[in-house]
Amino acid sequence: MTGAGGTTAAARHILAGGDIPVDTSRVPAREAARDELSDPMYHEHDPNLLERGLDRFWDWIGDLFAGAAGAAPGGPLGLVVLVLVVIGLGAALWWRLGTPRRTAHMTETLFGDTARSATDHRTTAAAHAEARRWTEAVQERMRALVRALEDRAVLTPRPGRTADEAASEAGLLMPAHAARLHAAARVFDEVTYGGRTADEAAYLTLRTLDLDLEATKPSPAATGAARETAG
Structure with a gap:
């Protein structure tokens, strides 16, 4: 029988050509195997860099949701409920505030270029x-x-005046209607710049305010105070 040492020694001998034993050590054998496996033919079906990146990304997303599901009350079902609640709140805010517009639009004038x-x-x-x-x-x-209000000289005609500015100035001269004037300016801004849609009630409220202002004279005390503030 051959011992373990003899078996190992025999395994290192490779018969080559004319039965000449060749002793191959472990390090060269390992390097030869690595060189062989580095041949491109063995890697034709490996994922490319983009595919590997996407795989890692989706693994990260999966781990993230798994962690969130574990932390959420009720597990995965609780996480689904939380996501639906967040979506519902976002939709409610979108409906309430309207389509976002650039802030620069809020500085546009009330009348534009019309006269x-x-x-x-x-x-x-x-x-x-x-x-x-x-x-x-x-x-x-x-x-x-x-x-x-400008035609009646309640407000001094001024190019570039916005609805908010007009409401503030008129509210100083007609304090009894100040709150309604500010509300009217807010509605105007929402439908003009905020993407909101007005309804019949909004129009009737504004028409009533317009008619009430026509029948109101600014008080002398309020006019003097407004002029002092402007000065």
């Missing part, structure tokens, strides 16, 4: 209301309201 009378704006607003185009009706009625 029309209060009567013209009211006529246009009425036409929009008749056609149930409430957003346009609200916009034109707000313009009519401010133009009428």
